[in-house]
């Protein structure tokens with residue numbers, strides 16, 4: 001009985017080790033698509049900040065819908081650096097007092113969802 005349990009535990013352990021390896025590979029593949037300046041950005045924080053700041057409300061007033069039409073991936077913002085620069089500019093002009101890592105987090109989310117720079 002104990003031996004059976006031990007065997008089961010071993011099988012379970014190696015299955016979860018395999019799952020972890022696969023997860024690691026998947027996240028490496030995913031992060032390979034991210035521009036260097038957005039590597040390690042806190043995407044959860046970025047999404048929260050976008051929702052909490054007046055970004056969306058103001059963009060909606062301007063372009064209607066869900067506001068995302070303001071983001072023009074084929075427009076003059078044509079690099080990760082320019083995207084981050086634009087967010088920093090909004091930050092300064094609107095006195096949002098975001099920290100640099102928050103500006104990066106927001107930019108990384110906008111890149112993931114709209115601009116898709118590699």
Ligand code: HEC
Nearest residue numbers: 053054055058059062070071072073075077086087090106
């Ligand atoms: C008070 C209104 C207002 C607020 C608040 C605001 N924006 Fe904007 N944003 C604009 C307007 C207007 C434009 C279009 C500027 C233009 O086309 O010249 C714009 C453009 C942008 C663009 C460039 C779009 C493109 O592809 O050309 C980005 C990126 C952006 N905003 C991000 C943000 C983020 C992130 C926030 C919140 C942290 C934010 N904005 C808050 C009004 C606002």
